Amino acid sequence: MIYIILGIIAAVVAMLAVCIIRTLMCKPPQDAVVELKQTETDRAREYAGRLAKLIKCETVSSRYDSDESKFYAFHKVLEEEFPAIHRTCTKHEFSGNLLFHWSGRGEGEPIMLMSHHDVVEATGEWTHGAFSGDIADGCLWGRGTQDTKGSLFCFLTAVEELIESGYTPSCDVYLASSCTEEFSGEGGPLIAKYLKDSGVHLRLLVDEGGAILSRPIGGVNGTFALLGVLEKGYGDLKFTAKSTGGHASAPKKNSPIVRLGKFVCEIEKHDPFISKLHPTAREMFARMTPYMGFGMRLIFCNLWLFEGILLRLMPAISAQGAAMLKTTCAFTTCRGSDGLNVLPQTAYVTANMRFIHHQSTDESIEKISKIAAKFDLETSVIYKDYPCKVVDYKSEQFELVERSVKAVYGNIGTCPYPMTAGTDCKFYADVTDHAVRFSPVYMTAQQLASIHGIDENITVAALPSAVDFYKTLITNA
Secondary structure (H helix, E strand, O other): OHHHHHHHHHHHHHHHHHHHHHHHHOOOOOOOOOOOOOOOOHHHHHHHHHHHHHHOOOOEOOOOOOOOHHHHHHHHHHHHHOHHHHHHOEEEEEOOEEEEEEOOOOOOOOEEEEOOOOEOOOOOOOOOOOOOOOEEOOEEEOOOOOOOHHHHHHHHHHHHHHHHOOOOOOOOEEEEEOOOHHHOOOHHHHHHHHHHHOOOOEOEEEEEEEEEEEOOOOOEOOEEEEEEEEEOEEEEEEEEEEOOOEEOOOOOOOOHHHHHHHHHHHHHHOOOOOOOOOHHHHHHHHHHHHHEOHHHHHHHOOHHHHHHHHHHHHHHHOHHHHHOOOOEEEEEEEEOOOOOOEEOOEEEEEEEEEEOHHHOHHHHHHHHHHHHHHOOOEEEEEEEOOOOOOOOOOOHHHHHHHHHHHHHHOOOEEEEEEEOOOOHHHHHOOOEOOEEEEEEEEEOHHHHHHOOOOOOEEEHHHHHHHHHHHHHHHHHO
């Protein structure tokens, strides 16, 4: 028995020694960028002034508003700001959605750069007006600066300047911009159908998604370009509770709202969805591990031992990180009775779901529907789609984007990134196998949080580097 105990102790000590040695050997490069420093130049200020004109055009989109006049007004601004593109490229327009075709020398498959020009509503109290285009405190303020008129402006500017310099790309280059992205409308499908019908297959598509962030996850002390290669499926579900109603002065047990509340609490307390490290997430964490503090580095350097613990702890480390590992469910709207003293005959809550690849759309819906049925709730699917094909982070297309990032931003980290939000890329599966979701803009934590929120803004000094990235990507391609 003594020898058995001593053997166990020796094995544990050896295992801990291996873990510690692996952790100590895992260090970032000496020239790694911790915080990216960018200087505001005359060029940056000139770009900001021009981008402000795009921001001042209110282009809020809605599934329930068919008026396209605001988007055509925005197109007029583009014509004024980018005359070389309109003079040189072939323009296609699909109900307010845009596609430009820049003919190259016919060497290889084409690439496409894409960013939408519709934006979400801008409610709440803003420090600077949501459509003011104010330039203050080193930033340009307004809805769409990050999502995604900023990146649209940057790649249009890159192409405009390349055309003016006399450059002709080796391959054809397409420039796309939807006005329906924010509600997954017809823009993306219309453009994708045109490309498919025209026999176009894209070598690479670069759209919104990841960005350049310092400390992208709590405990990671470095600057990284997050290149989105995994996009979840999307769903909106409605859970309905019914009863005979009645007077609120004599309430019965388990009324519709009570049952809905119990259901919501059940999902919140006992998450039914499985967390799992997709190879993309595993590679992202592997690249970030050298930049972590010792405690986190110990765990991530030794996932062979600590993976189970990590999957349980991730929600406490980072909500964003946790969302990369599983299907998510967020309850978004609810309704009961219209009368303050009336028990509802019908009440409902809706949930927005993002479906992970290992527990995809139909399985996730079936699982949550069974839980809803335990509370006598009916489940209906308002909308659903499926996870997108994952881009291979070992492909030459991914490496092309990485190389272009390094050429402009120096020794920052680059990571494949499992996205938690959605893009129009899901509509382009028939015309490309390599849709990398990435906006080459360095943003702060506040700017990241301002997307779809209050005080959205972009740093003026960040604009030239983003333009240079697109120039580099085009010439590298």
